Amino acid sequence: MTRFAADDGRMLAYDDRGRGTPLLCLAGLTRNMDDFEPVLDAFADRARVIRLDTRGRGGSDRDPDFMNYNLIRESRDALNLMDHLGLDRVAILGTSRGGLIAMMLAASHKDRLSGVCLNDIGPLVEPRGMAHIMSYLGLPPGYADYDDAAAQLALKMRDRFPGVGRDQWRAYARRLWDATPDGLALRYDPALRHAVMEQSATDALPDLWPLFDALDGLPLALIRGAHSDILSPETASEMQRRRPDMIFAEIPDRGHPPFLDEPAAVAAIATLLERIA
Template structure:
């Protein structure tokens, strides 16, 4: 995987495949770019597919001091280094939060549209707000639990109950990817994620956005996706009835059809000629 050096000197791994309109995929906490493999396989022949491993995830180095602002800057800096424009951003869970931050910044000019997968603008619940994480205990480790065992347990919570063989295979694949993440970085980003509140940001996001929800998600209720879509000027909720927290994996073919249609019908806002592969500037 190519390496990108962020402004603070931290090295990050990313995948850059194909050519055409850029599709930028941002994964969730404890995951990696590998969990967008079904999308890369489907779109790399028709689009430019960029997948970043966030700090402490996949092939990117650990950073126990990481926070949401720094990781958002990582994504922005990679976008600038690769000179990406007319982007369709796809953010799953934590990745959706990063997209919301980018779309409420000057970087928004480089985006044409976005897809947010099963995420709340405020993860923690409080009086007057109950659309965050359904069960906060899911974030906690169990006494004596190894990182590998925790990864498998969390993967089991992410994936909806369904056909046993298919579910077991997906859980095993996810757990293997998740076990490669750095526990200290994950803990730091998890703490920072809990401090974020994007509720007031959503009305300022002007690009069209699909708000995707897994109908069997144990993370966020359907009301969360409806609330987010309603606050966005150009938001539309889409529910995948047989999915949990990962519709892009659990119903990959249907998700890919949705994304293909969205990319095809979202107006081009930038010079498409600038979407061909580029090499990061010297030192990156």
């Protein structure tokens, strides 16, 4: 892991390994670069896998102004990293919020993108999924250790992730939380909760379909968890209607988001990289 300075001085963490098509991996709202370990394992021999910890997450600085946890600032951070690495264009693999950042960049800096893979995200975010996120966002996880988390997650998530065993949930917990003498702790700034609450205080929901339509002409892939509560089947179908050339993989026995180690997810990413090459 290396760090660089964004244009406002915040130090952001990233990892840059592999060779081939530059693939910038952007994680979800509370997540970090470790979510993309399976992508690094699968693609480092054919892609330059660049993983970014968005500000306030993982090894990146927390922002003293939590209102800077927004898509515009986080999109600029991604551009800052590209500039730091001297990259004119990258493909983006964006999970959830990372996919929203990819769409923002398609609308504002399309010339910097060579392709996009959206992992379980689209222009409409389902309210029940957002309600689930708000039920834990910024709050202590409440697990004694990784084994405790694995055991409890296997029970809590069995409807959305049937068949996922404790070893895989332990790996999930290790990526998301830090182990401390007082139990597992967040690996992100809990002020993210305040940012989301402030930014969603109005009842007016922005229309994000123009951002999706801005992806026109770029190689595009969509991965959806079959049990996702964030990306509905209807939204995924409309995305396919608007982009009939879009690579699409629906991952059985997965909710939001797929882990990206599933064979169909790996195949979708591989096909996208082939189209870019």
